[in-house]
Amino acid sequence: MKKFNILFRLGVIAIVCTFLSCNQGGSSPADTPTSGEIKIGVDESFAPILESHIDTFMGLYKYAKIKPVYQSEGLVMQALLQDSIRLAVATRRLNQEEKDAFAREKITPTVIHIATDGIALIINKSNTDTTLTLQQVRDIFTGKFTDWRQVSGAKASGPITIVFDNSNSSTARYILDSINLKKPLPSNTYATKSNRNLVDYIAQNKNAIGVIGVNWISDRDDTTTTSFLKKVNVVGISTKNAPTSVEDYVQPYQAYLAQGTYPLTRQVFIISREARTGLGTGFASFVAGDKGQRIVLKSGLVPASMPVRIVGFSEEEE
Incomplete structure (x- = not known):
């Protein structure tokens, strides 16, 4: 009977040790869908x-x-x-x-x-050329247009500076793939390392045009959005080569993104x-x-x- 009790206790200890070692080995997940x-x-x-x-x-x-x-x-x-x-x-x-x-x-x-989502183009508050055709956008980003005077109907003048948040960003890739059709960006292109820095740069440089994700300027209840929109203008874009009215230009509002009438969507x-x-x-x-x-x-x-x-x-x- 004594021998049986000893064997029984050893068996229980072995089972407990096995259970503990399995848990320590990581069979239980460290996280769940809600924790x-x-x-x-x-x-x-x-x-x-x-x-x-x-x-x-x-x-x-x-x-x-x-x-x-x-x-x-x-x-x-x-x-x-x-x-x-x-x-x-x-x-x-x-x-x-x-x-x-x-x-x-x-x-x-x-x-x-x-x-x-959409890609928004932003310019300095002093730049009154707040509308561009899609072809003009392509001419700017491929380097065909390097001065605002080359943009048909433009009131501004001076060398154009193109600015992204980051050279490896999704906005830069979008322009390369969808606007430039794989053609390289021109030498007047720069990156600022963040979207906040991008907005500040555009606000301080009258000839700059920036590329930013719509999410940074779309929520009018967000304090960051409202502060950004006080600093820069958002460009309206037309898919027509010869627009006849302001209604031909659209900005990246939610409804236009949903309808597909704003051309720079992703x-x-x-x-x-x-x-x-x-x-x-x-x-x-x-x-x-x-x-x-x-x-x-x-x-x-x-x-x-x-x-x-x-x-x-x-x-x-x-």
Whole structure:
């Protein structure tokens, strides 16, 4: 009987030790869809809206902590490939090289469309040429026009300076791909390292034209947006080569982004490398869900899964 008791106790100890060692080995996930701590990478163009998403999510789930890293899109995608971040917010899907890299790691990334955004062109307050045709935009960014006097109908004069937030940013890539059609940017192009610095530069240089994500100027209830709009003018763009009225020019307002009448639009995605249902999955689901899409709507961008209400008036109603 004594021998049996000893064996029984040893057996219990062995079971307990096995259980503890398994837990220490990491079989239990460190985070769940609503708890834990992760780091995510965000294209700096979307810092304002993602700050709102993160604050709201962590307010709802007190055991969740999301640490955003705001960088140029190029650095964000690089961090995702290197497993430095769990998910990325970017304006493009994965390219073939990136898909192959994940395939070698036996990882199947999840890509979720969350919004439609736009690219805004901003100029100094003293520059009264607040409208450009799409062809004029192309002529400026390919270097055909280097002085404001070359822009048909322009009142300003002086050498044009093109300014981006970062040479590796999504806005620079958009101009290269969609406006320049792969042609290089001219020598009068500069980068300021951040969107805030970009706005300040435009505000201080009368001949500069800047390229910025619409998210930085779209939420009229946001103090940063209102301060930016006091410093610079937003350019209206026409797709017609010979516009006949001011109605032919459109600015990057939410309704025009939704209708597709504003020509410089782009899509926003969440790309997750999470192999299980963890905090990254929970946050991505929140952003793509009802509450997250309402935040997108309020920010002035176009939600991926919620229609924008466009109110029209007939002549009789006016």
